[in-house]
Amino acid sequence: MSYLETLPTRTEATTTTRPGLVLALACAAELMVGIDVAIVNVALPSIQADLGAGQSVLQWVVVAYGLLLGGFLLVGGRLSDQRGRRRIFITGLAVFTVASLVAGAAQHPGLLIAARGLQGFGAALITPAGLSLIAVTFAEGRPRDRALGLFGAVGGVAGSVGVVASGLLTAGPGWRWAFLVNVPAGVAIIVLAVLFLTRDRSLDRRTPLDLPGATTVTGGLLLFVYALHHGAGHGWVAAPTLALFAAAAALLVAFVRIEARSAFPLVPPATVRNRNLVVANVTGFLAFGALLAFIFIGSLLMQQALGYSPIETGLAWLATTVTIVGAATAGARLVAVAGVRWLLVAGLALLAVGSLWLTRVPAPADYATDVLPAFLLAGFGFGLCGPALQIGALSGVSRSEAGLASGLVETMREVGGAAGVAAVSTVLVAGSGLDGFRTAFACIAVLTVAGAVIAAAGFTRTPRH
Incomplete structure (x- = not known):
């Protein structure tokens, strides 16, 4: 990792316009992402009754979101560096907002689960892009520490807010509004981001995305997270659970070998050092x-x-x-x-x-x-x-x-x-x-x-x- 091109110093940070707005947008997006991790928990019985989903199908309404979110975060972070933090942040918000609309309108459990997975993918773009926007906007030291403190506080309280919001929305207008409430919020954040976020000055567009590395690490993480869910419900020594862990390990080992040979690795060796x-x-x-x-x-x-x-x-x-x-x-x-x-x-x-x-x-x-x-x-x-x-x-x-x-x-x-x-x-x-x-x-x-x-x-x- 080069330490010559570091994150903003105290003097460099003054060239960034509207740092308060950058922080506000990143925190608002993180709150929306974090709330949706937990917002369906209280609503599950109502979803089951309305859509006629069995218990084994219903759990995927929760699992699909976390699965895609955990699997694509690393790729989302790298895309932010190579294709632009602002661009990936807005793209993630657009995907998340559309997926929320589909989830709120879903009349079939399969469509709801697919929409939840798409929400997770959008969230995997939003979170690292928002965090890196803060990192490059605020100078290293007290300005960035305070910004990260607020961002971390928002992420920490989002789950609790999601549980409370789920109960209130389910008891009030109905479970669909646990998803539909994201639509106006997402549109507002997108509009503000398009209007006020400064375009990235210099992007690493010449460096191609390490597709073999991205594919293997994403597949490995997806399988690992799914194996954890499967093992908790079906037993850790069950043959399918062991097979999932073995497949995840094989993909992650392949990722390490690919990175060692890649001219443009997804995770550069200096990062590990x-x-x-x-x-x-x-x-x-x-x-x-x-x-x-x-x-x-x-x-x-x-x-x-x-x-x-x-x-x-x-x-x-x-x-x-x-x-x-x-x-x-x-x-x-x-x-x-x-x-x-x-x-x-x-x-x-x-x-x-x-x-x-x-x-x-x-x-x-x-x-x-x-x-x-x-x-x-x-x-x-x-x-x-x-x-x-x-x-x-x-x-x-x-x-x-x-x-x-x-x-x-x-x-x-x-x-x-x-x-x-x-x-x-x-x-x-x-x-x-x-x-x-x-x-x-x-x-x-x-x-x-x-x-x-x-x-x-x-x-x-x-x-x-």
Whole structure:
């Protein structure tokens, strides 16, 4: 990776027009993408009743979105570098908006699932393009740290907002509006992006996209994420599950060999040699896995063991939502004092304590004393981790590879989240009643401790600004 063409310095950033609008558009798009990860969860029974879908078909309404999102993020990031961040950002928004319209109008489960997959593909273009727009717009240091803090806060609260919004829309105008609400929002963001986002000055158009590399890594990631879903529901040692993991591994090994020989690799060798970037991604895999598993198991705990309704469950997460926003904003400023390494360690330690708190949850449980403290600790913990991970992953990255670095860290978010949820689902199924939930939260604590150890030992130089 060349460090001569770095991301904007403090003086270079002044040449970029409307940085506040760039941040607002990126955050609005990220909110829309993040909400749709969870917005269908509460609406699934209504979708099942309206479209007559079986349970095995219905799960694909959720899986299709995450599958395509996780599989194409890396390619979306690289396309942002080579074909233009603004262009890929707008293209992703257009795909996402059209897919949302199709999903809202769908009269057949198959069409709804296809539309959800198309939404995931659009989201895989939007997220790395939006993150790299922030990276090249704001100067490395406090300006970018604060921007990434807000972007991370939006991403962190989107899931909770999605659960609440799903309950309200399903109980009100109907489940179709969980998708149709994206249409006016998407059109508005597209119009503003077309009118006000500055065109990329210099693009790497002469470098061809590494199609063999893109095909193998996308196929490998798609199969890996699908294998995680399949294994959680059908058993980890079942022949189809093992075959899926073997096929995913074969494609990813082929990707590594292709990259080693390619004249224009999708992931240049210098990227792998950037130790802080690699450590941030490994830590992110574990951290996002722990957080999404915490939200998944926490939601099931409240509904299945504590008797909460779906709307009550969504409202109970507001404590986590609020603390994520506050901690992410503060964490972006604390990077200058503590550095990425120790901010990650502190955040993961708080998340571990919150998980361990729920290993002793009684039945019946009092929300204020048995659940709320854990939710607050988790919110503070991940609020610190989110911006630190993005700052660590983008520190010192060349401007021409900002999209790739963004795609990598977002891929770790999605794949790590899928792996975390699959792992704790298996633990929960193997357990019995409330003891199963307690064991699952203990496993989440193990994930966070592993992430903290890697963050503490892995960074060769703690990035500070």
